[in-house]
Amino acid sequence: MKKIIDSHMHISKWGEDNIAFCFDTYRSEQNIHAINICAIPLCQSNVCNNILTGFYKIANPNTYVHAGIELIEIPIDNMTENMDAVTQYKELMEIGFDGIKMLEGKPTEHKRIGKNLNHPSLNKLYKEMEKDGAHLIMHVNDPDEFWDLKRAPQWAIDCGWTYTDGTYAPYEQIHKQTLKILEDHPNLLLTIAHFFFCSKEPEILEKLFEKYPNFCVDLTPGGEMYVEFEKNYDYYKSFFNKYSDRLIFGTDRSYMGDKKYADWLFNVVTTFLGTDKEVVSFDNKALKGLGLAQDKIDNIFFANFEKRVGKMPKKMNKTKFKAYIEKYSFALTENDRKNIKALMDKYL
Ligand SMILES: [Zn+2]
Numbered sequence: 001m002k003k004i005i006d007s008h009m010h011i012s013k014w015g016e017d018n019i020a021f022c023f024d025t026y027r028s029e030q031n032i033h034a035i036n037i038c039a040i041p042l043c044q045s046n047v048c049n050n051i052l053t054g055f056y057k058i059a060n061p062n063t064y065v066h067a068g069i070e071l072i073e074i075p076i077d078n079m080t081e082n083m084d085a086v087t088q089y090k091e092l093m094e095i096g097f098d099g100i101k102m103l104e105g106k107p108t109e110h111k112r113i114g115k116n117l118n119h120p121s122l123n124k125l126y127k128e129m130e131k132d133g134a135h136l137i138m139h140v141n142d143p144d145e146f147w148d149l150k151r152a153p154q155w156a157i158d159c160g161w162t163y164t165d166g167t168y169a170p171y172e173q174i175h176k177q178t179l180k181i182l183e184d185h186p187n188l189l190l191t192i193a194h195f196f197f198c199s200k201e202p203e204i205l206e207k208l209f210e211k212y213p214n215f216c217v218d219l220t221p222g223g224e225m226y227v228e229f230e231k232n233y234d235y236y237k238s239f240f241n242k243y244s245d246r247l248i249f250g251t252d253r254s255y256m257g258d259k260k261y262a263d264w265l266f267n268v269v270t271t272f273l274g275t276d277k278e279v280v281s282f283d284n285k286a287l288k289g290l291g292l293a294q295d296k297i298d299n300i301f302f303a304n305f306e307k308r309v310g311k312m313p314k315k316m317n318k319t320k321f322k323a324y325i326e327k328y329s330f331a332l333t334e335n336d337r338k339n340i341k342a343l344m345d346k347y348l
Contacts, residue, residue: 002274002294002297002298002301003033003298003301003302004030004031004032004033004249004270004301005034005035005064005249005301005302005305005306006026006032006034006035006249006250006251006253007036007064007137007218007220007248007249007250007305008036008038008137008193008218008220008248008250008252009023009036009037009038009250009251009253009254010037010038010039010040010252010253010254010255010257011037011039011049011052011053011056011254011255012049012254012256012257013255013256014052014335014336014339019052019055019056019059020055020056020059020060022056022256023035023060023253025259026253026262029263030266033062033302034062034063034064034302034313035062035064036063036064036065036066036098036250036305036309037053037056037057037063037064037065037066038065038066038068038101038137039052039053039065039067039068039101040068040101040103041068041069041070046070046328046331046332047070047324047328047331047332048331048332048333048336048340049068050092050097051324051325051340052340053065053067054067054095054097054316054321054324055340055347057096057097057313057316058316058318058321058347059347062313063313064098064099064309064313065097065098065313066097066098066099066100066101066135066137067092067097067099067100067101068100068101068102068103069085069100069102069125070083070331071085071104071113071115071119071121071122083327083328084121084124085121085122085124085125086121086124086128089129089134091320091324091327092324093132093134094317094320095316095317095320095321095324096314096316096317096320096321097314098135098309098310098313098314099134099135099136099137099308099309100125100129100134100135100136100137101136101137101138102137102139103138103139104117104122104138105117105138105139105140105141105174105178106139106140106141107141107142107146107161107163107168107169107174108160108161108168110168110169110174111167111168111169117140117174117178117180117181118177118180118181118184123184126184126185126188127185129185129188129189130185130187130188130189133189134189135189135191135308135309136188136189136190136191137191137192137193137218138178138190138191138192138193139192139193139194140174140175140177140178140192140193140196140197141171141174141175141178141196141197142156142161142163142171142197143156143197143222143224144171144197144200145224146161146162146163147162147163147164147168147170147171148164149162149164178192178196179208182208182211182215186211186212187213187214188214188215189214189308190212190214190215190216191215191216191217191218191248191308192215192216192217192218193218193220193250194217194220194221194222194225195217195218195219195222195225196208196217197222197225198217199222199224199225199227199228199229200228202239205217205243205246206239206243209243209246215246216246216247216248216304216308217246217247217248218247218248218249219247219249219269219273219300220250220251220252221251221252221268221282223281223283224282226268226269226272226281226282226287227281227282227283229272229287230281230283230285230286230287230288233288237290237291240273240290240292240296240300241290241292241296244295244296244299244300245299245304246304247300247304248300248304248305249269249270249273249300249301249302249305251265251266251269252265253265253266267279268280268282268287271287271289272287272288272289272290273289273290273292273297273300273301274289274292274297274301275289275291276288276290276291277289318348321348322344322348325344
C-alpha cells in the first residue's frame with residue numbers, strides 16, 4: 001500500500017493501558033504515514049478531550065490533532081469572557097494543534113447546544129479561521145434516513161441517533177445553515193466529514209466544489225455512502241476522477257473502538273479508493289474498486305490533507321499547553337485531573 005494519512009480518528013476514553021501507544025498497532029499493521037485525531041470535547045468530557053489528544057500528539061510527533069472549542073453561551077462550565085470561541089481557537093493553535101473540529105452540526109449536539117451554526121460567536125470563529133487559512137473539519141447532519149423511523153437502520157436507533165420526535169432540527173435546516181457558512185466565508189478551509197451525507201445527491205457537492213475552491217469533504221463512512229457509490233458506480237467513477245482534489249480519506253477509528261470492525265472497514269475503503277479489485281462492502285454486496293490513477297489516489301490518501309494542514313504536524317508548545325490545562329482545569333472532573341496530572345509529570 002502507498003502512503004496514507006488517516007484524517008479522521010478519535011480518542012474517546014481513558015484506557016487502562018497508556019494512551020500514548022493506543023494506535024501503534026494500526027500504524028504499523030497498515031503502514032500509516034500519519035494520523036489526524038479529531039478531538040470532540042462537545043460530547044466527550046469537555047476540554048479534557050483536547051488535553052488527552054494533546055498528550056497523544058506530544059508522545060507521537062507524527063500526529064495531527066484538530067481540537068474542539070466550547071461555547072461560553074452554553075452555561076455548562078462557567079466559562080467566562082476570556083474564553084470565547086475565538087480566544088480558545090487562538091490558544092489551541094498557539095499550543096500547536098493543527099486545526100479545529102466541530103461537532104455542533106450533528107443533530108444531537110445541535111439540539112443540545114440550542115444554537116444555529118450561524119450564531120454570532122461561531123461566525124466570528126469562521127471569520128478568523130478564514131483569515132488565517134486554518135483548517136476546519138465539521139460534522140454536519142447525519143444520513144437523511146435517521147429522520148425517518150421506517151428507513152433508519154437498527155444500529156442508528158440503538159445509538160439514539162433517530163430524530164423523529166420533533167425536538168431535533170430537520171435535515172434541511174442544518175444543511176442550509178452549513179451552506180450559509182460557505183456563503184458568508186467563501187474562502188474558509190472547510191472539510192465536511194462523511195461526504196456531507198450527500199451520496200444520494202452528489203450534484204450538491206459538485207456545485208459547491210465549483211463555487212468554493214477551499215471546500216472539501218472526507219470519505220469517512222457512513223457505510224450508506226459506499227452503498228450509493230456501488231449503486232451508481234459509473235457516475236461515481238467519473239466523480240472521483242474529476243474531484244480527487246476535494247476528497248479526503250478517513251476511517252473514524254477510535255480508541256477504544258472495535259479493532260476487528262475498524263480493520264474490516266479500513267480494508268473496504270482502501271480497496272475501493274486505492275485499487276480496481278472487488279470487496280464485500282457495507283451492504284454485504286461486492287463493491288468494485290475505482291481503479292483511479294496513482295496521482296488521484298495520492299490526492300485522496302494524503303496530498304489534499306497535507307495541502308490543508310502542512311506536510312508535518314505542528315510541534316506542541318509545552319509551556320502554552322500547560323497554561324491551557326491550568327486555565328481550563330475548573331472544567332475537569334476529579335478523575336480527569338488525576339489522569340492528566342500523571343501525564344503532565346511524564347510529558348511536560
Ligand atoms: Zn468521527
